[in-house]
Amino acid sequence: MKSAQSAKSADRLNPSVWHDRAYAPPVAAYLHIPFCRRRCFYCDFPISVIGDRRDGSNSLGVQTYVDQLCREIAATPNQGRSLETIFFGGGTPSLLTAAQIVRLLEMLDRQFGIAATAEISIELDPGTFDRAKLATIAAAGVNRVSLGVQTFDDRLLQAIGRSHTADEIDQAIELLQSGLIENFSLDLMAGLPHQTAEDWDRTLDRAIAIAPPHLSYYDLIVEPGTVFDRYYQPGADPLPSEAAAAEMYRRAADRLTANRYDHYEISNYAQPGYACRHNLTYWQNQTYYGLGLGATSYVNGQRVARPRRRDAYGDWLDRYVESGVAWVDTVEVEAGDGDRSGVGVGDAGITDGDGD
Amino acid sequence: MLGLRTATGINRDLWRSELVQLAGEAAIARVNRVIAQYEQAGVIAIETDSSRLRLTDPEGFLRSNSVLSDLFNAIEGDES
Structure with missing residues (x-):
C-alpha cells in the first residue's frame, strides 16, 4: 500500500493538480474602494478624488458605490467555501464610514460565509479614522490594518502629495497600539524625490522603533500619466539614482532582518506568524474573488478585470446582475492582465473628480 | 512564477x-x-536537494524583473 507521502508526491506530479488549483473555490476576497482625498503624485490607480471635506457620510458618490458593491457581492455565485481572507484596498477604504464597512462585511458573510479564523485586512490612511471607527470595525471582525505611512517626514510627505501629516501618523499608530487592532503593517516608500540615504535610515530607525508586526516597502516607480511623470525622469535628480535606490533596498533588508523581520516577499517583511495571508493568495497563484471597480478576480480558471471607470463599472454591473448567466460570460476578460502586486486591482487610467 | x-x-x-x-x-x-546563468551570478539559489528554486535576498529580489522577464522569454522560445 502506498504511504501517504508517496501518494502525495504522485499527486504533485499529476498535471491535473494545476487544473484543479485554478478551479479551486476561492477562499479570498478583495474589495476595491476607489476614493481618496486627493491623488498622490505617483499614483495611477483607479480612484476618484473627493476632497478633504467629504467621506462616506456625506458623499453621494461613495454611498452609491457601496450600494453597487453590495449588488455585485449578492450577484456573485458562491463557489462553495467560506472566506478565509478579506482585503479592503484602495484608494482609501478608511474614507468609508464604519457602518458602510460593517455592511460590506455582512454582505460578504451572507453570500459566502466568513470563517471564524479569517484574516480581515483594511488599508487605512492616517487622518481618516478615529478610535470609534476603529473600535466598530474591529468589533465587526476587522483584525488587520495596513497603514499608508510612506514616510515619517513632513517635507517628503508634501513632496509626494500625501494628504496626511507626520503628526497624524503618530496619532494613527497610537490608536492601533492601544489594543484595538494590534496586527498592523506600515506601508513605506523609498526612492522619493529629494530623499537621501540619511532620510531613509531615519525612516527605518522610526519603523524599527515602532515595531509593527508587518512592514511593506515599495520603491517609487514613475508611472505614465502621473504628476511625477510630467516632472521627473527616473533615476535623475531630484529622484535618487538607480544605484542609490538599490542601496536603500539593501539597507532595508539588512536592518529589518537584523531586527527579527522575515523578508518573506520582495516588498514585505513580517515578524514570525504575521505574514499577510491574503497577499500570499496572489503570490501562490491561488483563486480569489475580486469585487468592485478595477478589481481583478481569479475564479474558475479565468482572470477577470472589471472596468476602471465609474460609469463603465456601473454599466457592467447592471449587465452582470440582470443577465443571470455564467460568471465568466458576463464580464470582459483581459488575458494576462496583471494584478497590482498584493491587492488585486489593475493599475491603469481612471479620471479624477467623478466621486459625486 | x-x-x-x-x-x-x-x-x-x-x-x-x-x-x-x-x-x-x-x-x-x-x-x-x-536558471544556470542566474545561479552562477548569485541571483537564483537552488536548495541543496534541488527541490526549490528561489531568488536570493537581497540581490536576487533586486533583479527580479530581469529574472522573470528572461524566464518568460525562455518559456516562449525567445531566449536572448
Whole structure:
C-alpha cells in the first residue's frame, strides 16, 4: 500500500493538480474602494478624488458605490467555501464610514460565509479614522490594518502629495497600539524625490522603533500619466539614482532582518506568524474573488478585470446582475492582465473628480 | 512564477510539470540555461536537494524583473 507521502508526491506530479488549483473555490476576497482625498503624485490607480471635506457620510458618490458593491457581492455565485481572507484596498477604504464597512462585511458573510479564523485586512490612511471607527470595525471582525505611512517626514510627505501629516501618523499608530487592532503593517516608500540615504535610515530607525508586526516597502516607480511623470525622469535628480535606490533596498533588508523581520516577499517583511495571508493568495497563484471597480478576480480558471471607470463599472454591473448567466460570460476578460502586486486591482487610467 | 517573489520560492518539480504542459519539453532546456546563468551570478539559489528554486535576498529580489522577464522569454522560445 502506498504511504501517504508517496501518494502525495504522485499527486504533485499529476498535471491535473494545476487544473484543479485554478478551479479551486476561492477562499479570498478583495474589495476595491476607489476614493481618496486627493491623488498622490505617483499614483495611477483607479480612484476618484473627493476632497478633504467629504467621506462616506456625506458623499453621494461613495454611498452609491457601496450600494453597487453590495449588488455585485449578492450577484456573485458562491463557489462553495467560506472566506478565509478579506482585503479592503484602495484608494482609501478608511474614507468609508464604519457602518458602510460593517455592511460590506455582512454582505460578504451572507453570500459566502466568513470563517471564524479569517484574516480581515483594511488599508487605512492616517487622518481618516478615529478610535470609534476603529473600535466598530474591529468589533465587526476587522483584525488587520495596513497603514499608508510612506514616510515619517513632513517635507517628503508634501513632496509626494500625501494628504496626511507626520503628526497624524503618530496619532494613527497610537490608536492601533492601544489594543484595538494590534496586527498592523506600515506601508513605506523609498526612492522619493529629494530623499537621501540619511532620510531613509531615519525612516527605518522610526519603523524599527515602532515595531509593527508587518512592514511593506515599495520603491517609487514613475508611472505614465502621473504628476511625477510630467516632472521627473527616473533615476535623475531630484529622484535618487538607480544605484542609490538599490542601496536603500539593501539597507532595508539588512536592518529589518537584523531586527527579527522575515523578508518573506520582495516588498514585505513580517515578524514570525504575521505574514499577510491574503497577499500570499496572489503570490501562490491561488483563486480569489475580486469585487468592485478595477478589481481583478481569479475564479474558475479565468482572470477577470472589471472596468476602471465609474460609469463603465456601473454599466457592467447592471449587465452582470440582470443577465443571470455564467460568471465568466458576463464580464470582459483581459488575458494576462496583471494584478497590482498584493491587492488585486489593475493599475491603469481612471479620471479624477467623478466621486459625486 | 509569481512564487519567485516569495522567500520560499517555487517547487521545482511542480513548476517543471507545469512548464511541460504549457510549452513542451523543449522549454525546459531553455529555462534551465537561464536558471544556470542566474545561479552562477548569485541571483537564483537552488536548495541543496534541488527541490526549490528561489531568488536570493537581497540581490536576487533586486533583479527580479530581469529574472522573470528572461524566464518568460525562455518559456516562449525567445531566449536572448
